[in-house]
Amino acid sequence: MKQKRDLFLCITCLLIALLLTLAHDRSDDxxxxxxxxxxxxxFHVLANSNSTRDQNxxxxxRTMLLNSIYEDLGEKASLEETKTYIRSHEFILEKKAENYMKKLGFNYPAHMELTYSxxxxxxxxxxxxxxGTYEAVRVKIGEGKGHNWWCVLYPPLCFTDSSYAVVPDTSKKILEHSIDESDYLKLRKEPLKIHVRLKVLDLLAAGKKEVTLPSPK
Structure with missing residues (x-):
């Protein structure tokens, strides 16, 4: 009985430590x-629903709006110029999206706004x-109750081709010169892989070694 109690306490302590570590990492992020x-x-796009048709x-x-925005802005637009463009073109872009959807056989409204998400x-x-919380261009299609899609509109990281896996040097330079050097390096590092299961098993094994087992009769 004591063995089970000790093992339970060990597991409980490990889970608490794990949750505290994850909470600390989230806070840092x-x-x-x-x-x-x-x-x-x-840039944030919400689909009408999770049906295959609505998701497609x-x-x-998304592709139509991004192409339109980038074509109008050009490659050298600043962050403020991008925001100003969105504010002054919200209605135009909404109507463009609605007309585009009608041609595809959908009669959904489109709503675009600058907001924090x-x-x-x-x-x-x-x-x-x-x-974390970022300012974003949010596009709501219809009810906006489906899975969403997001990217970074500025610096330009919104690539509609999913096979594109390299961020352009121009975008990296914009970030490098806009934020603190140490923060930029944190963005460039490889994402950490948390081997939760393996770590727990290791700690459990160590905990078992500390439990005194009765001598065989």
Whole structure:
């Protein structure tokens, strides 16, 4: 009985330590996001629903809007110029999206706005953007109740070709000159792989060694 109690306490302590570690890592990521967020503009598209048709439509609307935005802005637009463009073209882009969807057989409304949203950790090529709250261009298609799609509109990291896995040097340079050097290096590092299961098993094994087993009769 004592063995089971000791093992249970060991497992409980390990789980608490694990949760505290994960909470600390999340807090660090959110703090990093808060520091770099003023120099970044995300792009967020919400599908009408999770049906295959609506999800495919979401990707088509995403591609159409991104191509339109990047073509109008050009390659040298600043962050403020990008925000100004979005504010002054929200209605135009909404109507463009709605007309585009009608041609595809969908009668959904489109709503675009600049807002603040919480984003999970996301990897773009060799760059890792931490979870946290960022300013974003949010596009809601229809009810906006389906799975969403997100990227970084500024610096330009919104690649509609999923096979594109390398962030352009121009975008990296923009970030490098816009944020603190140490924060930039944190974005460039490889995402950490947390081997939770293996670590727990190792600690459990160590805990078992500390439990005194009765001598065989």
């Amino acid at each position: 959110e703090a990093l996001a808060a520091r770099i967020a003023p120099e970044i503009l995300r 439509l979401k990707l088509k609307v 919480y984003f999970p950790t996301k990897v773009y090529g060799d760059m890792v953007f931490p979870c």
